[in-house]
Amino acid sequence: MALVLNEEQQMLKESAQGFFAEYAPVSELRAQRDAGSEKGYADKLWPQMVDMGWAAILIPEEYGGLSFGHVGMAQISEQAGRTLTASPLFSTAILGVTAIVLAGNEEQKADLLGAIAEGSLTLALAIDEKSFHAPLDIEMSAERMGANYQLNGIKRAVVDGGTADKFVVAVRTSGKAGDRHGITLFLVDSSAEGVCIERTSMVDGRNSAIVSFSNVQVAESEILGELDKGFGCLSATLDAGNIQLSAELLGIAQESFDRTLQYLKERKQFGAFIGSFQALQHRAAHWWSEVELCKSVVLKALQSLDAGDEKAAAMISIAKAKLCEVAELSTNEAIQMHGGIGMTDEYEIGFFIKRARPAQALFGDYSYHANRFALLKGF
Amino acid sequence: MNNLETFRSETRDWLEHNCPKAMRQPARPGEDACWGGRNWVFSSEDQKLWLERMAAKGWTAPDWPTEYGGGGLNKAEHKILKSEMRRINARSPLDSFGIWMIGPALLKFGSEALKQQHLPPIVRGEIRWCQGYSEPNAGSDLAGLQSKGVDMGDHLIANGQKVWTSYGDKADWMFCLLRTDPEAKKQMGISLVLFDMETPGVTAKPIKLISGSSPFCETFLDDVRVEKDQIVGDINQGWTIAKYLLTHEREMIGGMGLAGVGAASLSQMAVKQLGSRHGILNDLMLRADIAKWEIDAAAFAFTAERVTDEVKSGHGVGATSAMLKYYGTELNKRRFEYIMKINGSDAMVWEGDSSNDGWAAKTWLRTKGNSIEGGTSEVQLNIIAKNILGLG
Numbered sequence: 001m002a003l004v005l006n007e008e009q010q011m012l013k014e015s016a017q018g019f020f021a022e023y024a025p026v027s028e029l030r031a032q033r034d035a036g037s038e039k040g041y042a043d044k045l046w047p048q049m050v051d052m053g054w055a056a057i058l059i060p061e062e063y064g065g066l067s068f069g070h071v072g073m074a075q076i077s078e079q080a081g082r083t084l085t086a087s088p089l090f091s092t093a094i095l096g097v098t099a100i101v102l103a104g105n106e107e108q109k110a111d112l113l114g115a116i117a118e119g120s121l122t123l124a125l126a127i128d129e130k131s132f133h134a135p136l137d138i139e140m141s142a143e144r145m146g147a148n149y150q151l152n153g154i155k156r157a158v159v160d161g162g163t164a165d166k167f168v169v170a171v172r173t174s175g176k177a178g179d180r181h182g183i184t185l186f187l188v189d190s191s192a193e194g195v196c197i198e199r200t201s202m203v204d205g206r207n208s209a210i211v212s213f214s215n216v217q218v219a220e221s222e223i224l225g226e227l228d229k230g231f232g233c234l235s236a237t238l239d240a241g242n243i244q245l246s247a248e249l250l251g252i253a254q255e256s257f258d259r260t261l262q263y264l265k266e267r268k269q270f271g272a273f274i275g276s277f278q279a280l281q282h283r284a285a286h287w288w289s290e291v292e293l294c295k296s297v298v299l300k301a302l303q304s305l306d307a308g309d310e311k312a313a314a315m316i317s318i319a320k321a322k323l324c325e326v327a328e329l330s331t332n333e334a335i336q337m338h339g340g341i342g343m344t345d346e347y348e349i350g351f352f353i354k355r356a357r358p359a360q361a362l363f364g365d366y367s368y369h370a371n372r373f374a375l376l377k378g379f
Numbered sequence: 380m381n382n383l384e385t386f387r388s389e390t391r392d393w394l395e396h397n398c399p400k401a402m403r404q405p406a407r408p409g410e411d412a413c414w415g416g417r418n419w420v421f422s423s424e425d426q427k428l429w430l431e432r433m434a435a436k437g438w439t440a441p442d443w444p445t446e447y448g449g450g451g452l453n454k455a456e457h458k459i460l461k462s463e464m465r466r467i468n469a470r471s472p473l474d475s476f477g478i479w480m481i482g483p484a485l486l487k488f489g490s491e492a493l494k495q496q497h498l499p500p501i502v503r504g505e506i507r508w509c510q511g512y513s514e515p516n517a518g519s520d521l522a523g524l525q526s527k528g529v530d531m532g533d534h535l536i537a538n539g540q541k542v543w544t545s546y547g548d549k550a551d552w553m554f555c556l557l558r559t560d561p562e563a564k565k566q567m568g569i570s571l572v573l574f575d576m577e578t579p580g581v582t583a584k585p586i587k588l589i590s591g592s593s594p595f596c597e598t599f600l601d602d603v604r605v606e607k608d609q610i611v612g613d614i615n616q617g618w619t620i621a622k623y624l625l626t627h628e629r630e631m632i633g634g635m636g637l638a639g640v641g642a643a644s645l646s647q648m649a650v651k652q653l654g655s656r657h658g659i660l661n662d663l664m665l666r667a668d669i670a671k672w673e674i675d676a677a678a679f680a681f682t683a684e685r686v687t688d689e690v691k692s693g694h695g696v697g698a699t700s701a702m703l704k705y706y707g708t709e710l711n712k713r714r715f716e717y718i719m720k721i722n723g724s725d726a727m728v729w730e731g732d733s734s735n736d737g738w739a740a741k742t743w744l745r746t747k748g749n750s751i752e753g754g755t756s757e758v759q760l761n762i763i764a765k766n767i768l769g770l771g
Binding site for chain 2: 002003004261273275276278286288292294295299321374378
């Protein structure tokens with residue numbers, strides 16, 4: 001397959017560009033932050049995105065979706081990275097949809113996917129229990145109590161945990177932390193008795209939460225997939241999340257670069273534009289080269305995921321690792337090359353580093369994915 | 380069957396019958412690649428046969444027009460030929476600066492007479508070419524070259540010194556930059572000329588490198604007669620062609636980096652040499668370095684793929700040859716630093732059968748030149764900054 005966007009994907013990219021520029025520029029993020037918004041985005045934004053059909057991009061056609069694939073979805077993630085736009089798209093339309101499509105039974109698919117496509121249901125994925133991503137180290141328990149399961153435990157860094165209608169919760173039903181076997185995915189209403197949601201205010205101004213579960217009763221019918229065999233679905237859902245995060249980081253890296261390049265052509269010191277100094281030219285040229293590599297590696301991994309390639313997992317770890325590295329380079333260089341003004345809250349360039357780091361860390365940072373790539377490659 | 384499918388099956392059939400078995404494996408680096416030329420000694424009868432058969436079809440230069448001896452293939456057919464050759468692991472029948480560099484320049488800028496004279500012998504591997512660009516005082520600042528060509532009416536008299544002439548001692552003809560108008564501004568007074576290395580006054584002396592090999596020469600020009608009909612394009616207008624050729628050279632060197640990148644993986648070599656426990660390489664710090672290198676190498680290979688696909692689909696060039704040259708050569712240097720670490724003291728051996736005559740050490744040292752030849756990494760960064768980013 002040619003490593004370029006097809007016509008439909010290109011159109012989606014352009015429509016996303018226009019949408020975010022008009023309805024969710026970086027100034028909107030500032031407004032939400034300054035207003036202390038709990039969601040981290042304007043109320044009207046998500047219904048608009050749903051109207052554009054974006055909630056349904058990954059949903060199969062037989063469930064009312066568009067079957068447009070990850071390459072398509074990533075065009076939106078990338079543009080949202082450029083404008084630093086928060087929305088339920090990631091937790092609901094990417095993670096939630098992927099998990100339900102992979103593991104849901106017919107009834108769950110019919111109910112939940114339709115509701116997501118029309119914008120009446122939002123989800124949040126609850127996995128990690130410590131400060132680092134470790135999807136095998138799940139200790140939260142589910143005990144069988146008659147027809148129900150009783151859930152106890154705590155989940156951290158739950159993206160959209162403060163606003164979601166339902167959680168997809170990874171729970172240990174057998175074995176011990178570290179085992180692949182024994183992880184089960186449950187669907188839990190956020191309003192269920194015993195669910196306590198503590199909104200955490202994060203560096204990127206987004207909606208994240210610590211969610212604790214005390215003796216929460218969940219019916220057996222709310223298991224997503226098979227008992228004890230949830231890790232395969234979880235892992236695939238994380239892959240989908242990680243490649244979309246990579247696309248978002250690509251947007252952040254490009255926008256940081258574009259804004260800084262513009263600044264190098266405007267800012268004068270010593271009677272010359274600072275972009276005329278070779279010390280900065282070489283750094284900018286190296287940085288640009290790295291961003292070019294990122295474009296290729298993200299698109300390659302997206303295509304391999306859509307094609308169901310067996311190497312997709314390794315490709316995605318390559319992409320996430322590379323994007324973590326280059327997003328870090330990009331947001332650091334952006335501040336340094338802007339100089340003092342880059343340190344001010346008034347100037348927008350500093351917003352990019354604040355979103356980049358949480359996006360890097362979510363579902364595994366550079367070290368996690370470089371290590372995973374090495375393990376998958378047998379060394 | 381459509382035309383391309385027919386072409387594929389005919390090509391497969393022809394290769395099956397015509398590519399000698401011994402030519403169905405990569406040439407050992409620096410040993411049995413075929414460069415052709417007047418003084419070429421074939422390393423085997425198969426090497427000779429393979430060159431002759433491919434040259435007869437014009438497939439040493441598959442996409443050149445048939446009237447100059449080329450294969451006349453369109454892009455799709457050329458791609459099929461390459462993939463069919465890869466399928467049986469067939470090596471290139473001819474490595475040639477004629478095909479890679481001066482040939483494309485002649486096709487684009489040369490007169491009909493020059494094309495007729497020079498292209499067919501290049502295709503047949505009869506004439507080997509070298510490049511006379513750099514001078515002792517004109518390396519990165521190539522346009523500062525001082526070798527002169529003085530106009531004598533029907534010919535020029537050339538004087539000066541060239542350096543880093545690849546295989547200058549083995550080549551038959553040189554394409555050479557001369558200053559033909561000393562009064563004009565730097566880039567405006569340069570001509571690209573062609574002459575036979577046997578012309579009186581031409582002397583090529585090999586330069587021994589830190590790697591022990593001598594792939595380059597210094598070439599002295601003392602009152603060398605150059606016919607005026609051997610000027611490519613117009614007199615004093617050679618800089619445009621020179622830059623075009625440099626782009627080709629960058630692509631070529633960047634491509635070599637890519638070939639290295641695609642070669643046997645560092646991680647497999649490391650596991651073999653250093654061992655692993657529970658699937659994890661024994662040296663953890665080196666493991667992290669190798670993982671990073673392999674991630675970068677994969678991203679670079681995908682970028683080369685994307686750039687090619689973008690050109691094909693008419694999206695224009697995203698990344699340029701300058702970036703591929705810069706990144707590819709830096710990656711290749713890193714690759715050999717890791718190969719040295721992976722192989723420990725064995726890698727430091729300079730001579731002897733056990734070390735394949737110092738292959739690791741010598742190749743490692745040779746890679747240090749990758750980011751110098753064909754425009755240093757710093758020059759490539761200048762090109763990116765100025766031409767792509769618009770930083771003045």
